[in-house]
Amino acid sequence: xQIAFLIYEGLTSLDIIGxxxxxxxxxxxxxxxxxxxxxxLRVDTGAFGITVDHSLDDVPQPExxxxxxxxxxxxxxxxDERILxxxxxxxxxxRFSTSVCTGSLILGAAGLLQGLMATTHWAAKAMLxxxxxxxxxxxxxxxxxIVTAAGVSSGIDMALYLAGELAGAETAKAIQxxxxxxxxPPYDAGSPAKAGEAAVQRALKELTRAL
Amino acid sequence: xQIAFLIYEGLTSLDIIGxxxxxxxxxxxxxxxxxxxxxxLRVDTGAFGITVDHSLDDVPQPExxxxxxxxxxxxxxxxDERILxxxxxxxxxxRFSTSVCTGSLILGAAGLLQGLMATTHWAAKAMLxxxxxxxxxxxxxxxxxIVTAAGVSSGIDMALYLAGELAGAETAKAIQxxxxxxxxPPYDAGSPAKAGEAAVQRALKELTRAL
Numbered sequence: 001x002q003i004a005f006l007i008y009e010g011l012t013s014l015d016i017i018g019x020x021x022x023x024x025x026x027x028x029x030x031x032x033x034x035x036x037x038x039x040x041l042r043v044d045t046g047a048f049g050i051t052v053d054h055s056l057d058d059v060p061q062p063e064x065x066x067x068x069x070x071x072x073x074x075x076x077x078x079x080d081e082r083i084l085x086x087x088x089x090x091x092x093x094x095r096f097s098t099s100v101c102t103g104s105l106i107l108g109a110a111g112l113l114q115g116l117m118a119t120t121h122w123a124a125k126a127m128l129x130x131x132x133x134x135x136x137x138x139x140x141x142x143x144x145x146i147v148t149a150a151g152v153s154s155g156i157d158m159a160l161y162l163a164g165e166l167a168g169a170e171t172a173k174a175i176q177x178x179x180x181x182x183x184x185p186p187y188d189a190g191s192p193a194k195a196g197e198a199a200v201q202r203a204l205k206e207l208t209r210a211l
Numbered sequence: 212x213q214i215a216f217l218i219y220e221g222l223t224s225l226d227i228i229g230x231x232x233x234x235x236x237x238x239x240x241x242x243x244x245x246x247x248x249x250x251x252l253r254v255d256t257g258a259f260g261i262t263v264d265h266s267l268d269d270v271p272q273p274e275x276x277x278x279x280x281x282x283x284x285x286x287x288x289x290x291d292e293r294i295l296x297x298x299x300x301x302x303x304x305x306r307f308s309t310s311v312c313t314g315s316l317i318l319g320a321a322g323l324l325q326g327l328m329a330t331t332h333w334a335a336k337a338m339l340x341x342x343x344x345x346x347x348x349x350x351x352x353x354x355x356x357i358v359t360a361a362g363v364s365s366g367i368d369m370a371l372y373l374a375g376e377l378a379g380a381e382t383a384k385a386i387q388x389x390x391x392x393x394x395x396p397p398y399d400a401g402s403p404a405k406a407g408e409a410a411v412q413r414a415l416k417e418l419t420r421a422l
Contacts, residue, residue, distance in 0.1 A: 014390065021224055021363065021364075024256050033259040040251075040260075045242060048244040048261055048264070049251075051262055101391075152232065152389070152390035152391055160397050170410070170413065173400035174410045174413035174417055178363070180361050180362025182365075183364070183401070184350045185392055185394070190394070191391065191393045202384075203385045203389040205385075
């Protein structure tokens with residue numbers, strides 16, 4: 001099974017590495033990192049690059065594709081007609097078309113979320129709804145073959161769900177064990193409701209520091 | 212504060228990207244991906260590369276460093292005297308010296324775990340103990356300034372702990388919210404005890420497929 005992970009300049013690393021680390025462990029999986037052109041692309045902090053072997057043209061019909069989010073990089077990607085055309089073409093043939101965090105804004109810009117329930121990073125709800133989607137607070141939202149996940153780390157949960165659908169629950173559980181995904185965060189601040197307003201304001205400040 | 216993330220050929224991506232995604236969000240943090248030499252290094256699956264701007268010599272005294280795990284790549288790194296010398300030198304000056312997954316075997320090979328409680332991937336317990344450490348089933352284990360985390364995904368939990376120690380609980384909570392880390396895995400199979408023996412056998416098969 002061919003699975004494509006879209007890389008673009010300025011993406012948020014964990015958005016793509018979380019799902020990749022789960023889905024690449026399914027048996028007989030052909031993992032392809034793709035970008036408009038093959039080569040090195042820098043992540044949102046600029047701290048390192050990801051080198052990609054495949055152009056979008058190389059991988060037109062993956063069975064599954066994952067679109068990560070980011071900040072400015074995502075807004076630029078959502079205006080890039082080469083990316084939007086690839087997303088529409090890939091979606092026409094996919095088993096699952098998926099996004100993590102503000103990656104859903106790229107699905108939305110491609111016109112795929114009109115009238116659907118979907119999710120995104122909690123801070124991007126209004127932007128998501130501008131694409132005709134209805135925002136859901138669920139961590140992983142499925143609407144037909146479109147699966148969207150909430151902010152950054154939620155892609156791990158989404159990918160375990162997808163692994164279960166694609167390869168069965170026993171395989172998904174073995175993958176969860178292989179990556180020892182037994183989360184025990186030292187705080188309980190993973191959603192706006194749990195974290196409270198002061199943390200929301202701090203997080204917004206952190207998220208937009210680079211803008 | 213300078214934080215170094217060690218990259219070597221064949222590392223497991225999420226081991227390093229999980230902690231990076233948390234720690235890079237602390238205020239006034241100088242994040243440096245380092246390798247024996249700057250350039251591109253391939254991850255364990257070979258599916259993509261990480262490009263690194265700094266050699267080990269460039270970053271001799273980070274305040275915090277994180278060592279990821281992997282399979283063969285880790286065993287090779289744990290025999291690389293250039294890496295071991297850097298680990299010892301960095302540890303002599305660090306505030307925290309840390310590892311995720313089998314990255315602890317590199318700390319061990321550098322001689323840093325003798326007589327200490329530490330953790331690693333559940334499947335690597337015996338190898339860890341060969342370095343004189345006592346394996347703990349805890350997800351994050353602190354022994355003085357050495358902090359080791361369990362398999363792959365546990366680095367996220369470790370990094371939130373470190374962020375709390377380094378920048379305070381309120382900052383750590385805001386980071387948890389920024390990455391929307393409110394884990395909701397669809398299965399409860401993240402440890403050998405929870406997953407059961409059949410999943411353990413499947414996971415071991417998956418983990419050693421590439422060996």
